[in-house]
Amino acid sequence: MNPAPSIVFFTTASGAGYGLLFWLGLLRAFGLTPTSPAFGLTALVLALLLITAGLLSSLKHLGRPERAWRALSQWRSSWLSREGVAAILTYVPALLFGLGLLTGNGALIAVMGVLAAAGAVVTTWCTGMIYASLKPVRQWHQPMVPWGYLLFGAFCGAALLAALAAPWGQANLPAVLAALLGGGAIALKRAYWDAIDAPKPADAPSIESATGLGRIGRTRPLDPPHTEQNWLLREMGFRVARAHRAKLRRLTLGGFAIATVLALAALPLPGAAAALALLPAAAVALAAMLVERWLMFAEATHTVTLFYTGEG
Template sequence: MHPAFSVIFFTTASGAGYGLLALMGLLGAAQALPADRWLGLLGLGLALGLIGGGLMSSSAHLGRPERARFAFSQWRSSWLSREAVAAVATFVPAGLFALGWVGLGRTDGAMAAFGVLSAAGAGLTVAATAMIYASLKPIPHWHNVFTLPGYLLFGLMTGALWLSALAHPFNAAGWAVRLLPVVLVAAAWGLKAACWRHLDSRPERLTANRALGLPEGRVRVIDWPHSQANYVLKEMGYQVARQHARTLRLATHALAFALPLALSLLVLAGAAGGGAALLAALAGTLGMGLERWLFFAEARHAATLYYGAERV
């Protein structure tokens, strides 16, 4: 699948934003974070900024963005519509929670309820984003059990890394804030490694014979219907070289998981401070961008079976 910058940026940025929002909502409600107005402004500002920027970026790839309001109508059948509804609905408790934290300096009482609701909305929105991909049967790389927990865990992971980085200057990095990145990065790393192992070894495949309705015989393309790339090839025929993908997977292991895990362990042990936490957040976010690029670039669509792929 074509790795469109707008969609990679949207899913990475909004994943980190929703993860940060959910953790601030829950930890704020549990009074595990001080109701410091500047921490609230910086943290919730970053979270809502990442979410808003991501949503804007995703609407930039629409052919007719002026009709975007129609996208809220089909929540009964479409995960994309559900994502749109959940994203907008989440702004209500998140806005009120931010108002309470930054404006009133309070995260208790009714504000705590808004924090929990913000976390629930963030979870639902990211789950809907994941299901857009997980429900696409023609793309076996996405239509599997790893996509939904992956999106949720990667969002929480980057959110936790940013929370730790932001909490340090306010002396708000308690044990929970320092432990969360370690746990979440380790879990996310394990999930991604298992996902790649599954993708490299899955036995059942869609084949060119099944796509052409030819029960027998080895099939080889001799002619395409068109001499230049068409929409189907540009959108769904993107292919990343195997060697290139291997290098990028290694870079993802290092940037998204190994480096943030090592730095977060140092921070948890008290051997490093805010600088290390910030570096971990930057590396983790960049690594997630790589992970998302590979998520698209390595995915093969069934329509490529008509263009020479023997199986997807």
């Protein structure tokens, strides 16, 4: 699939934003983050900026962005619609959470922090299910895909929260969370790549099953259906070279590993010194996520390509 920059940015920025909102809302509700209003509001504003920038970026991928509101009515059957509804609803407790931080209302902070965290989880899950529900794309129709969205978002969110909390000397908990989630991200991504690299099962779609000619043996098209590139081939038949794919996979895992090591290295350090390790950790985690998101699209193949190449 063609890795559209707007969607790559959307899934990275909104994932990190919802991850930061989740950890901020949950940990602040239980008094496990700095209680300074400046810290809470800074972290919340950053989370909402990332979420909003990602959502606005996703609209650029639509043919008619001005009609995006119509998708909200299809929440009963569409994961895209559910994502939009959940994203809008999550703004309500998030903004009330901010009001609680601003006024020092402990009850409002606790209740709205938990609700905002829950909204972040639901929205991120819906985003992952948009792709996992697409049966024609075998690399996306995997049970690990929505869990990966949650894990990667939580990893980047924890790294960002740790970097923000370092000047207040309370970065250890989010740093530990970032390190644990970074290790989990490496393990899940390796398992995912093993799954999509495995030979396709015998009952997977093929040109033989598509044409009904499988009984007579191997089938191939005599001539291509088009003499030049068309929209379907550009969007659905994008291919990434094997050498580039291997290099980008190493960059992804290397970025996750570096962010994890930096988060662990910051644990014994005091506030300002810890920030020198945690700020690069957050930056590297986000950069690795950009590469991982690009690869998720670039490695995906739609079964419509069977019509053109005989390979799905």
